[in-house]
Each structure stands twice: as structure tokens, then as C-alpha cells.
Amino acid sequence: MKRVETICGYCGCGCGIYVNVAEDDTVLGITPSYNHVVSKGKLCSKGWHGYAFVRDSRRLTSPLIRNSDGSFREADWDEALDKVAEGLKAATTAGDNTDHIGLISSARCTNEENFLMAKLARAGLKTSSIDHCARL
Numbered sequence: 150m151k152r153v154e155t156i157c158g159y160c161g162c163g164c165g166i167y168v169n170v171a172e173d174d175t176v177l178g179i180t181p182s183y184n185h186v187v188s189k190g191k192l193c194s195k196g197w198h199g200y201a202f203v204r205d206s207r208r209l210t211s212p213l214i215r216n217s218d219g220s221f222r223e224a225d226w227d228e229a230l231d232k233v234a235e236g237l238k239a240a241t242t243a244g245d246n247t248d249h250i251g252l253i254s255s256a257r258c259t260n261e262e263n264f265l266m267a268k269l270a271r272a273g274l275k276t277s278s279i280d281h282c283a284r285l
Contacts, residue, residue, distance in 0.1 A: 150177065157188075159195045161259045164188035166196065176203050241274070251278035 152167040157179075165185025169177040179197055183190035202208060212229030213221040224232075240249040252274070254266040263281060270279040 152180065154182065157192065157196045157199075158257055159193075159199050160257055161263075162187060163259065164192055164196055166192065168200070176200050237274070244275070246274055246276040247278050250274050250276045251280070252276070254279065254281035256282050 150172075151170050153170055154165070154167055157164040157166045165182030165188050167180040167182060169180060171177055179192070179200055181188055181190045181192045181196070188196075212224045212226060214224045214229060214232055215221055237250070240246065242249065250270075252266060252270045254263050258266070258281075266281075267279055270276050
């Protein structure tokens with residue numbers, strides 16, 4: 150078993166953790182970092198147990214593009230990003246884009262990352278439609 154030192158991704162606190170990984174790269178569990186300045190060896194229940202998504206069979210592993218009939222098909226990253234750029238260009242007007250574009254950020258991001266997302270929304274995309282889910 151190897152232990153990979155990292156930061157918990159469940160919220161923006163940034164607790165120090167070790168991910169315990171088997172030889173076949175299966176995540177076995179989480180151990181807190183006892184010397185970490187933020188968590189000091191403590192973790193919330195989500196920090197301890199919130200790693201099941203890593204191997205979840207429902208997790209997306211490639212981009213999906215919606216077909217005209219509503220079904221989805223797999224695509225490569227270049228095609229998917231071109232489709233996103235095309236959609237943003239179509240939604241962008243010369244003025245206020247609040248009725249056309251909205252962004253959703255994450256409670257798992259740091260304050261700085263959420264600030265940058267708000268800046269992108271307001272200054273870059275000219276929309277005040279931005280939200281995030283802080284209900285952990």
C-alpha cells in the first residue's frame with residue numbers, strides 16, 4: 150500500500166490528507182495528516198469517507214455531446230471544447246448576458262477559485278447569473 154499526500158477536495162478548507170492506495174490503484178481509505186497546519190490530524194466525516202466517487206461506475210470518463218434527438222454520444226476533448234466555444238459565442242451579446250449565460254461554481258473550491266469564477270462571469274462573460282452549492 151502506498152500513501153499519497155494531498156489536500157481534501159470536499160470543501161474549500163484545504164485539510165491535509167493521505168490517500169491510501171492499493172497496488173492496483175484502488176483507493177482503500179483516507180488518513181489525516183497530523184502535521185498539517187489546517188486540519189491538525191482531524192477530518193470531518195466527508196473528509197474521512199468521501200472518496201467512493203473515485204471508482205463509481207456512473208462517473209463520466211469522457212465528454213458527452215447531446216444529439217438533436219436528446220441522446221448523448223461520446224466525443225473527444227477537442228470536439229467538446231469547440232462545441233462549448235460555439236455555444237458561448239452564440240449566447241454572447243454585445244451587452245448584458247444575464248439572460249443567456251449562467252455559471253455554477255463549487256463549494257469544494259477555495260475562496261480564491263470562487264472569486265475568479267465570479268470575475269470570469271461578470272467581467273469576461275458579462276453576466277451576473279452565478280451561483281454555487283454550499284450545502285455540504
